[in-house]
Structures are given as structure tokens and as C-alpha cells.
Amino acid sequence: MDTDVPALRSLAQTYFDAAYEMDAEKFASIFHPSSSVTKVGEDGDVAVTPIAAWLASVRNMNAPKQHDFERDDQILSIDVERELALLKVKLQIPPRTFTDLLSCLKVNGTWRIVQKVMTSKV
Template identity: 25%
Template sequence: MKQEFDAIAAQLQVYFDGLYHSDTLQLRRVLHPQARYVCATDEALVNIGMEEYFPIVDRRASPASRGEKRRDEIVSIEFAGPKTAFARVRCAVGERHFTDFLTFIKTNAEWQIISKVFHYDLRDAQAAQAN
């Protein structure tokens, strides 16, 4: 199981790198083409697919280009079976600090995220830069 844990941890690094650099080529390596992106933090539920999500990432300035400090962390990885896992991670983009619940599936010998359900809190961007 250590090998599978390490494989998911490696995919999470690709995920964090893709978010930090706003690089959808990297994100496409880890997010399954049929993955869902879901957030209920605001009044309106956000529930979109990758064809809607990737253009959002492509349009935004990356945290790297703004000189933001990296704030990504794997909180936990759990396995439901040999082809299903769950990761809880934290990361930040600007003043938004995210807690992501990422469901992984293993297809064609590769782990990919099939759902990203998240919550975010707003924090002062200047304070975040200082920490």
C-alpha cells in the first residue's frame, strides 16, 4: 500500500504545482476528464466539469506570477480499496485558503482525481504574504 500512497502523493504534487502555476497541462495529468469541481461556500452551488474549469484556470494570473508564498499541504490520504482513495489537502490562491476533498480513482494503472469538493475562507492577502 505504501507504493499506492506514494503514487497519490506524487499526483498531489502535480496538482499543487498546476494550481500554483495556473498550468492546465499539469492539472490535466491529475484531474480525470470527467472530474467534477464542486463548491458550496457561496450562496450558489458551483458544480462544473473540466471543460468549464480549465478555462477559468487559464484566465487567472498564477500565484507564482504574483510572487505568492506556496501554501499547500497534504492533510491525509485514505484508501477505500485498491482503486479508490480520498485525499484531504489545503492550499491557497490569493486571499482564498482552500480545504479540498479529492476523490481519486485508479484507471489504466494511474491515479486521477474524479471529484474535487472544496470550501474556502477569505484571508487578508497582505497578511498571507507576510506569513
């Protein structure tokens, strides 16, 4: 357990770096292949996107790094219970600020994101 919080902080840093670089492979390295991304969609209903489809869309996005946007990455909380963890993070992908809840499981000794629930504002 003493190594879990540092490992989760490292996972969060990889997540922040992947978002800043819009690096789908870096994201793929920390998401479990059966994970998904959930948000309130344009129609106001729940929208669930399988990780493979979400990673495909990431590959077509402009990276904040390409525009030298300033980073504001924050780990707001880390809650660990045995092989389960919940990370609450905040980051900027201009013009939006995102708050993400990352549900993680320790799979074969390695922390992986199994569910991302997100919201954003301009």
C-alpha cells in the same frame, strides 16, 4: 498498495504545482476527463462545474507564482481503499486559503482525480 500512497503524494504535488502556476494542462494531466469541481456557489446552492469548463477558467486566472506569493501546500490526509482514495489538501491562492477533498480512482493503473469538492476562506 505499498506504491499507492507515494503515487498519491506525487499526484498532490502535481496538483499544488498546477495551482501555484495556474497551469491548466498540468491540472488536466491528473484529472479524469469526466471529473467535475463542486462547491457551494454564490447563491448558497451546490455548484457543479465539468472539468473542461473549470480548466477553461483556470487559463484566465493569475498565477500566484507570477506574484512570488509564498506557498503553503499541505496534505492533510490520504485514505486509500483498493482503487479508491480520498485526499484532503490545503493550499493558498492569495487572498484565499482553499481546502479541497480530491476523490481519486486508480484507472488503468494510474491515479486520477474524479471529483474535487472545495471550500475557501479569506
